[in-house]
Amino acid sequence: MSVTPKYSTKQRAQDRARILQILLTNKAVATGILGRLPQPDAHTPEQDISEIATLVARLPAADLADVLEALPTEERHALWRLIKDDQRGKILIEASETVWDDLIEGMSDKALLNIIRPLDIDDQIYLAQYLPRDLMGRLLATMPQEQRARVRQVLRYEKHSVGAIMDFEVITVRADVTLAVVQRFLRLRGKVPQNTDKVFVTTRDKTLLGELGLTTILLHAPQTLVMSVMDDNPTCFAPEDNDEVAARTFERDDLVSAAVIDSSGKLIGRLTIDEIVDVVYEETDNDLRRMGGLSAEEDVFAPVSKAVKARWAWLAINLCTAFIASRVIGLFEHTISQLVALASLMPIVAGIGGNTGNQTITMIVRALALQHIQPGNFSFLVLRELGVALFNGIIWGGVMGCVTWLLYDDLALGGVMTLAMVLNLLVASLMGVLIPMIMMRLGKDPAVGSSVLITAITDTGGFFIFLGLATIFLL
Amino acid sequence: MSVTPKYSTKQRAQDRARILQILLTNKAVATGILGRLPQPDAHTPEQDISEIATLVARLPAADLADVLEALPTEERHALWRLIKDDQRGKILIEASETVWDDLIEGMSDKALLNIIRPLDIDDQIYLAQYLPRDLMGRLLATMPQEQRARVRQVLRYEKHSVGAIMDFEVITVRADVTLAVVQRFLRLRGKVPQNTDKVFVTTRDKTLLGELGLTTILLHAPQTLVMSVMDDNPTCFAPEDNDEVAARTFERDDLVSAAVIDSSGKLIGRLTIDEIVDVVYEETDNDLRRMGGLSAEEDVFAPVSKAVKARWAWLAINLCTAFIASRVIGLFEHTISQLVALASLMPIVAGIGGNTGNQTITMIVRALALQHIQPGNFSFLVLRELGVALFNGIIWGGVMGCVTWLLYDDLALGGVMTLAMVLNLLVASLMGVLIPMIMMRLGKDPAVGSSVLITAITDTGGFFIFLGLATIFLL
Numbered sequence: 001m002s003v004t005p006k007y008s009t010k011q012r013a014q015d016r017a018r019i020l021q022i023l024l025t026n027k028a029v030a031t032g033i034l035g036r037l038p039q040p041d042a043h044t045p046e047q048d049i050s051e052i053a054t055l056v057a058r059l060p061a062a063d064l065a066d067v068l069e070a071l072p073t074e075e076r077h078a079l080w081r082l083i084k085d086d087q088r089g090k091i092l093i094e095a096s097e098t099v100w101d102d103l104i105e106g107m108s109d110k111a112l113l114n115i116i117r118p119l120d121i122d123d124q125i126y127l128a129q130y131l132p133r134d135l136m137g138r139l140l141a142t143m144p145q146e147q148r149a150r151v152r153q154v155l156r157y158e159k160h161s162v163g164a165i166m167d168f169e170v171i172t173v174r175a176d177v178t179l180a181v182v183q184r185f186l187r188l189r190g191k192v193p194q195n196t197d198k199v200f201v202t203t204r205d206k207t208l209l210g211e212l213g214l215t216t217i218l219l220h221a222p223q224t225l226v227m228s229v230m231d232d233n234p235t236c237f238a239p240e241d242n243d244e245v246a247a248r249t250f251e252r253d254d255l256v257s258a259a260v261i262d263s264s265g266k267l268i269g270r271l272t273i274d275e276i277v278d279v280v281y282e283e284t285d286n287d288l289r290r291m292g293g294l295s296a297e298e299d300v301f302a303p304v305s306k307a308v309k310a311r312w313a314w315l316a317i318n319l320c321t322a323f324i325a326s327r328v329i330g331l332f333e334h335t336i337s338q339l340v341a342l343a344s345l346m347p348i349v350a351g352i353g354g355n356t357g358n359q360t361i362t363m364i365v366r367a368l369a370l371q372h373i374q375p376g377n378f379s380f381l382v383l384r385e386l387g388v389a390l391f392n393g394i395i396w397g398g399v400m401g402c403v404t405w406l407l408y409d410d411l412a413l414g415g416v417m418t419l420a421m422v423l424n425l426l427v428a429s430l431m432g433v434l435i436p437m438i439m440m441r442l443g444k445d446p447a448v449g450s451s452v453l454i455t456a457i458t459d460t461g462g463f464f465i466f467l468g469l470a471t472i473f474l475l
Numbered sequence: 476m477s478v479t480p481k482y483s484t485k486q487r488a489q490d491r492a493r494i495l496q497i498l499l500t501n502k503a504v505a506t507g508i509l510g511r512l513p514q515p516d517a518h519t520p521e522q523d524i525s526e527i528a529t530l531v532a533r534l535p536a537a538d539l540a541d542v543l544e545a546l547p548t549e550e551r552h553a554l555w556r557l558i559k560d561d562q563r564g565k566i567l568i569e570a571s572e573t574v575w576d577d578l579i580e581g582m583s584d585k586a587l588l589n590i591i592r593p594l595d596i597d598d599q600i601y602l603a604q605y606l607p608r609d610l611m612g613r614l615l616a617t618m619p620q621e622q623r624a625r626v627r628q629v630l631r632y633e634k635h636s637v638g639a640i641m642d643f644e645v646i647t648v649r650a651d652v653t654l655a656v657v658q659r660f661l662r663l664r665g666k667v668p669q670n671t672d673k674v675f676v677t678t679r680d681k682t683l684l685g686e687l688g689l690t691t692i693l694l695h696a697p698q699t700l701v702m703s704v705m706d707d708n709p710t711c712f713a714p715e716d717n718d719e720v721a722a723r724t725f726e727r728d729d730l731v732s733a734a735v736i737d738s739s740g741k742l743i744g745r746l747t748i749d750e751i752v753d754v755v756y757e758e759t760d761n762d763l764r765r766m767g768g769l770s771a772e773e774d775v776f777a778p779v780s781k782a783v784k785a786r787w788a789w790l791a792i793n794l795c796t797a798f799i800a801s802r803v804i805g806l807f808e809h810t811i812s813q814l815v816a817l818a819s820l821m822p823i824v825a826g827i828g829g830n831t832g833n834q835t836i837t838m839i840v841r842a843l844a845l846q847h848i849q850p851g852n853f854s855f856l857v858l859r860e861l862g863v864a865l866f867n868g869i870i871w872g873g874v875m876g877c878v879t880w881l882l883y884d885d886l887a888l889g890g891v892m893t894l895a896m897v898l899n900l901l902v903a904s905l906m907g908v909l910i911p912m913i914m915m916r917l918g919k920d921p922a923v924g925s926s927v928l929i930t931a932i933t934d935t936g937g938f939f940i941f942l943g944l945a946t947i948f949l950l
Binding site for chain 2: 007008009017020021023024025060062063066069070071072094183186187189190191192194195196197214215217218219220221233235236237249250251252253254256273274276277278280281283284285287288289291294300301303304307308311312314315316318319321322323325326327329330333336337340341342343344345346347348350351352354355356358359362363364366367370371372373374375376377380381384385387388391392396399400403451452455459463
């Protein structure tokens with residue numbers, strides 16, 4: 001006899017893949033589910049639809065959320081149609097915000113309230129933050145007074161703060177009772193919130209005194225007093241703390257949950273590792289997307305129209321910067337007409353600068369996110385990057401200078417090539433450090449569009465430096 | 476009375492910043508610690524050194540690891556010198572691999588063994604994987620037989636597999652005992668490994684039967700039998716499983732720990748959330764670095780020589796691709812000499828393609844990492860991206876075509892501009908989808924250098940398309 005997982009991770013992965021396969025290989029399945037086929041005839045893929053329905057009934061909410069995220073809009077709607085109301089709320093919680101619009105769209109307010117109301121208060125609050133204003137009002141109206149106050153409080157916290165992701169459901173015990181009393185209290189309570197690895201020790205007015213790990217309860221004699229074994233120096237957060245900084249602290253201290261206290265030391269909620277893992281995924285994903293000029297909310301499976309909308313701004317910015325670079329070259333059209341080889345060579349200077357600039361900026365953006373950059377080591381970084389650029393510029397610029405000399409049999413042209421590469425690499429690395437640092441100082445996200453910006457600078461700079469030097473030395 | 480954290484997160488952050496500040500503003504401090512000052516004179520910053528020593532003695536290992544990561548090599552050595560042997564082992568565990576070389580360098584084998592030996596077996600195994608071969612042999616020689624077998628086993632698992640990051644220390648109980656017996660057993664044991672949220676129920680030969688959460692133990696009556704309340708359908712992993720896939724499952728199922736079983740169902744270890752959080756940070760960070768052509772191991776504070784070494788390969792690749800693009804332009808030097816405006820306009824076509832290609836590839840790389848792309852939805856993605864490119868090409872290509880027409884008073888040139896932009900955007904988006912998919916098929920990491928590659932293709936392609944069309948239609 002051994003453990004026979006009734007529903008293994010592997011089986012779940014297969015079931016997820018199977019739903020995708022059915023929906024994506026036969027367009028008629030989605031159309032059939034949505035009832036848009038002209039008439040139910042022999043071609044209605046009834047068998048496929050009922051297979052999907054079976055899989056949907058079996059898969060946990062988190063898996064269904066994943067499948068929904070991996071579908072185009074039409075198929076997403078179709079699958080959503082097959083999901084029962086009591087699953088839908090949990091799925092909304094698990095799914096990323098990018099797909100909410102698609103799922104909520106077309107549902108009546110009443111239906112939406114019906115799927116939200118059975119959720120935990122913490123999940124309701126989480127969803128409420130993203131609901132349309134009027135719908136939120138109606139959701140609030142269905143809540144008891146105390147819950148309503150909590151929702152209002154959460155809505156006051158900014159996005160990306162600890163307050164916006166904390167849970168309100170906490171278990172508290174008193175310091176002057178024994179562990180036996182605590183255990184009896186827990187047993188009476190019957191269940192604990194997910195990711196409970198500790199209970200909080202507070203006074204009657206909710207002032208936090210310490211934390212009591214479940215393992216501590218289990219490992220000590222029942223007659224032990226809480227105050228004698230509690231951790232009275234726990235890691236706490238304030239609701240205003242930044243969520244990414246909190247995530248780092250969770251990682252540093254290997255936390256599963258932590259108390260959130262207000263400025264007077266009163267316990268107002270707790271932060272749990274599952275929210276933190278989401279923050280970590282989001283943080284790094286967003287950096288990646290933002291640097292490339294993708295909006296953080298872009299849904300991979302959005303239809304063409306939405307994808308166009310999500311990206312047009314960056315494209316327009318890019319077009320403007322490319323146009324500026326083009327005009328810089330335009331200034332030197334006379335030079336180019338004299339020596340057309342310059343036109344062939346100038347993209348090398350620009351390209352190598354773009355590469356170095358992007359390497360530098362990627363490193364700095366991540367180091368900033370990791371809080372590794374302090375005012376103290378900033379000048380070291382600038383000098384280090386300039387040193388690397390100078391070295392690479394002389395070596396690789398020298399190589400390209402020689403190649404140019406041999407190719408065009410023009411020593412002066414080779415010299416201009418080398419000099420231009422050295423200078424553009426210096427510009428690229430200096431800007432690669434400065435741009436994210438300045439954005440940070442201005443209170444902007446250093447990742448946003450940094451890649452687009454650095455490429456613009458190294459292109460324009462590269463053309464200007466190379467063609468400028470050529471005009472001075474070669475004409 | 477309220478909780479008075481003796482050493483708050485904020486205070487720790489201040490202490491970390493203070494060490495950095497002292498070491499980075501006065502070069503003499505590091506030199507002084509390393510004993511390299513010509514002679515201890517009045518200028519030796521004794522006071523600063525003793526302040527750092529005080530802070531070092533107070534800060535936990537995880538914080539010191541962070542500080543070490545944020546220092547240049549010389550200062551890093553100096554700080555390491557001030558850290559006591561009994562802290563050093565823990566710091567190595569917490570620090571990222573990028574700084575190990577710096578820290579281990581200069582330590583004798585004996586000193587290194589001295590700091591590793593007091594660690595937990597799981598930590599020793601973790602470090603052993605990265606030690607030089609001969610040193611590992613000596614470390615193994617100091618271990619009891621059973622531990623040595625374990626280390627050998629772990630070393631067989633590949634990097635980025637569950638086996639390489641699992642813990643061996645697990646608590647097991649039998650299915651036919653009561654919860655009271657379990658609790659007595661735990662109390663006798665006296666302590667549990669970090670991140671223990673459950674114990675594992677096994678047979679005498681270690682076959683996994685189920686899991687018993689600590690909360691289950693606390694919430695049920697002591698006379699309850701383990702088998703009647705255990706979870707007999709737990710999420711398990713195999714040691715060969717990929718660690719990033721395991722991280723996704725942890726996120727999906729909100730796990731804190733999970734069993735690792737071999738193919739015969741025997742429990743061989745467990746995976747914990749702290750390792751998973753590290754995997755998540757690494758996974759996304761690495762994608763970001765790899766796309767830009769940075770090696771995953773690059774240390775932000777490495778000296779110039781190391782940074783040059785870490786980046787030269789990508790720079791060389793970039794130089795080659797830029798050279799190819801330059802030669803493509805070279806083919807059309809005759810065309811350019813006839814119409815020098817082409818030289819000014821061609822970077823617009825190339826640049827806009829690069830931007831779109833990078834947006835697409837970033838999205839696909841992340842969607843692949845999230846396992847959102849299946850054979851079924853692949854063709855949807857290609858068509859979607861081509862649709863977006865066609866739309867953007869016609870709109871923005873049209874705009875640029877008009878601008879070109881007005882600027883150079885040449886309708887045909889404007890037409891070539893529009894057509895070239897449409898075509899290059901189509902190439903960019905097609906390649907943006909295909910490159911990562913093909914790399915994935917070939918078993919390569921789709922992120923590695925994808926940004927460099929797509930830029931090379933859109934540059935070369937853009938120049939070729941634009942200048943080729945110009946040669947056909949304008950000469």
